[in-house]
Amino acid sequence: MKLSNFRWRTKMDALLSWSLPAILVILWQIFSSMGWISTETLPAPVTVIRTAIHLARSGELIHHIDDSAVRALLGLAIGGSIGLVLGFLNGISRFAEKILDSTVQMLRNIPHLALIPLAIMWFGIGEESKLFLVALGVFFPIYLNTFHGIRSVDPGLLEMGKIFRLTKRALFWHIILPNALPSILIGFRYALGIMWLTLIVAETISSDSGIGYMAMNAREFMQMDVVVLSILLYALLGKLADLVAKALEKRCLRWRVNG
Amino acid sequence: MFQLNRKVSGTTLDIRGLKKQFDNRLILNNIDLLVQRGEFLAVVGRSGSGKSTLLRLIAGLEEPSGGVIMQEGKAISGLNDAARIMFQEPRLLPWRTVFANIALGIRDQNGRTEKTARILEQVGLAGYGKQWPGVLSGGQRQRVALARALASNPRLLLLDEPLGALDALTRIEMQRLIEKLWQEQRFTALLVTHDVEEAVILADRVIMLRDGKVGMDIRIPLPRPRQRNNPLFASLVGTILDQVMASTDRQKSQTLNLVTSKTDKASS
Known part of the structure; x- marks a missing residue:
């Protein structure tokens, strides 16, 4: 009884959180049909959906989404794992921190998008330049949060581990890593945002495929519906990434009673 | 036996x-x-x-x-x-269950489960093994800390x-x-x-x-x-x-x- 009640409530919550976007789309459609919004400013939702179906049928849409997704995930994997490893290294070893951390902090102050011209000159407009930019962008939040998570370990717990004769490896797996996990996941969520942002900019400026390219290409032919579709796709993909991050947090941080 | x-x-x-x-x-x-x-x-x-x-x-x-x-x-x-110490704060690992926290105090793998279950019962927390420390009261947490300290028969x-x-x-x-x-x-x-x-x-x-x-x-x-x-x-x-x-x-x-x-x- 209680459980079904709970389920019903979560369903209601989900419905409520989607109701505002739904209402906005409906209003948008109504205003477009009434002619209050000119189709040159903004195409009607129905037109956008029709375009989406059309592009999906031709395979073009899937092709672009696929290219963008691969870039995003690969860049995240490369930059994220470097950030993770370096964060662990500098968090655990004071020596490594002394050598590496101030350099990382210096680099962090350069907006990574400022490197777009350099990336194009180094790698051309192929995959490498976009992977480089995404990897660089996601590196910092993951590095910083991993480092901070490792350093914020409760010394009382470490002392307890010492008294119970935990090995260094056990200290890491039982105390240091779980303690850092919430912070790492925050870094991950941040990184997902930066990942999309970097990709949009990189694909818009220089590319021959991907959602950003699709939008820029459509602009040249004044295909407003494709431009709007691209923007909506980014919004949906961003939301999807956020849902994945949330699910991961829920799974990894089950012990947080009031989480 | x-x-x-x-x-x-x-x-x-x-x-x-x-x-x-x-x-x-x-x-x-x-x-x-x-x-x-x-x-x-x-x-x-x-x-x-x-x-x-x-x-x-x-x-x-x-x-x-x-x-x-x-x-x-x-x-x-x-x-x-x-020696084993018990502090004013229980110093339990919040990300491990009560059971795993106590098992941490036992180095010998043999009979670890039985030992943990027994000491849990001795401190009056039988049935609490699967709980997270975060849901326990202050007194219960100290009981877990005591159980962990005594689990290895110091x-x-x-x-x-x-x-x-x-x-x-x-x-x-x-x-x-x-x-x-x-x-x-x-x-x-x-x-x-x-x-x-x-x-x-x-x-x-x-x-x-x-x-x-x-x-x-x-x-x-x-x-x-x-x-x-x-x-x-x-x-x-x-x-x-x-x-x-x-x-x-x-x-x-x-x-x-x-x-x-x-x-x-x-x-x-």
Whole structure:
């Protein structure tokens, strides 16, 4: 009884959180049909959906989404794992921190998008330049949060581990890593945002495929519906990434009673 | 058959001329102390009198500045393998279940599950194994910490104001539990506390630290379980309290020093 009640409530919550976007789309459609919004400013939702179906049928849409997704995930994997490893290294070893951390902090102050011209000159407009930019962008939040998570370990717990004769490896797996996990996941969520942002900019400026390219290409032919579709796709993909991050947090941080 | 209620004999301690200095402050100055096998000793004193430092030295968490701690006739160096500590905070891993937290205290893989289940039952938390520490009450968390400390059958249990953060009723419950487990397992116990009543309820002997030395050493001849309404109990508590309070004035200047040096550290 209680459980079904709970389920019903979560369903209601989900419905409520989607109701505002739904209402906005409906209003948008109504205003477009009434002619209050000119189709040159903004195409009607129905037109956008029709375009989406059309592009999906031709395979073009899937092709672009696929290219963008691969870039995003690969860049995240490369930059994220470097950030993770370096964060662990500098968090655990004071020596490594002394050598590496101030350099990382210096680099962090350069907006990574400022490197777009350099990336194009180094790698051309192929995959490498976009992977480089995404990897660089996601590196910092993951590095910083991993480092901070490792350093914020409760010394009382470490002392307890010492008294119970935990090995260094056990200290890491039982105390240091779980303690850092919430912070790492925050870094991950941040990184997902930066990942999309970097990709949009990189694909818009220089590319021959991907959602950003699709939008820029459509602009040249004044295909407003494709431009709007691209923007909506980014919004949906961003939301999807956020849902994945949330699910991961829920799974990894089950012990947080009031989480 | 699994070893149920295995009798563990406690260690003896023979502390001679123990000194501990932090920066320029002498915390412990020539402590001489003998602890019998299986004895329950309580250490009282004002805050800053070095009670916790003494405990940490015995655990091997700090190095003495002078003197020696002999355990079973051998000087302690490095971490004390026979000892387990229980702190004022339970220091449980919030990301591990109650069961896993206790199992952490057992190094031997053999029979780890059975041992953990048994000690959980002994501290009155059978059925709580799968819970996260975060859902437990303060008293229950300390029970888990006690179970973890005792899971490996230590020969010396060091209690560093373990009940200080609990409410009065829970504290009495915990005192009974500690006494019961001590009587069953026969380890040597050292309890640091600022609660004189607690010291008299539990200990065979109460010592007080003053000016870094053992300033008082009183045997508690009351039969167990001890009653708080026993007139001898009240008079013993009174005597010890008087002694502790008498040491206050002399320590005031030192405590002040401690406070200022602490704030210096915090602000720097």
